[in-house]
Amino acid sequence: MHELAIARDLIDMTRRHVPEERLAQVEVVRLRVGSLAGVVESSLLFCFEALVRGTALDSARLEIDAIPIRARCADCQTDFELPGSLFQCPDCGGGALALLSGNELDLQEIVLADLAPEAT
């Protein structure tokens, strides 16, 4: 899978956002992951931990906010949460859906020790 690449990207982004001398203060790196992004959470956590071990980011912890798949039906304008990969309106059975969320793979925030969260 691509979890290793994602973990690397996250660490790169963290290093770009946080000055070198404060990397050791990074407590939490929070990521928003949509259900459609195809990320295996446990695998991503494992890769992240393996990559930061022994580096300035050793104490950083990855937190993952899972974002459900939401869509809007073009026929009846209903917004709903999709239970899985079945792309059909639960109200009218229509298949013309616009995806509202579920593809997210965004760095949401980086939390430093003893400081307010740094917006990204």
Ligand SMILES: [Zn+2]
């Ligand atoms: Zn509908």
